Amino acid sequence: MRKQLRFTGVGGQGVLLAGEILARAYVKAGKYGVQVGTYTSQVRGGPTKVDIILDDEPILYPYAVDGEIDFMLSVADKSYQLFKDGVKDGGIIVYEPNLVYPTEEDKKRWNMYPIEVITIAKEKVGNVITQSVVALAIATRMNNLDHDLVFQAMIETVPSKAVEVNKKAFELGYQAAEEALKTKA
Secondary structure (H helix, E strand, O other), rough: OOEEEEEEEEEOOOOHHHHHOOOOOOHHOOOOEEEEEEOOOOOOOOOEEEEEEEEOOOOOOOOOOOOOOEEEEEHHHHHHHHHHHHEEEEEEEEEOOOOOOOOHHHHHHHHHEEEEEHHHHHHHHHHHHHHHHHHHHHHHHHOOOOOHHHHHHHHHHOOOHHHHHHHHHHHHHHHHHHHHHHHHO
């Protein structure tokens, strides 16, 4: 089953790392995963997105198709506004409510979930740099991806000195997504 996901933010927030880990997890499982990042020449602070395609079948075209993206997570309003229209009607958008400001029309068009990604990383994990792993875990839960598979790929990808803090970030992100889903049900 094909899934098209998108993470958006600004350069330096780690959205590319989250996409890399998701694609890597699928490949390790003998499935197919690709990620294609886009960022401006500004790099740090400029709009950034990474599109991820996960599938059980070979991926012949490695780019997500705007209007067909199932899920997007955004932690920066500039990038949210720029890339939101790629999400299919009725798709899921998770957004950082302290930094992203969807319109009432957006809330009618998509299934919107406000989750404080950066607050979780900064205050609960104790390290704002872990926000990409918090986002990764949220995407894992919201898309019913294999927790253990993505968790293991994350452990193998992050620097060894940061494994323990990222384990905590992953579990807290997963729990936040679980709570958001229960609240909306």
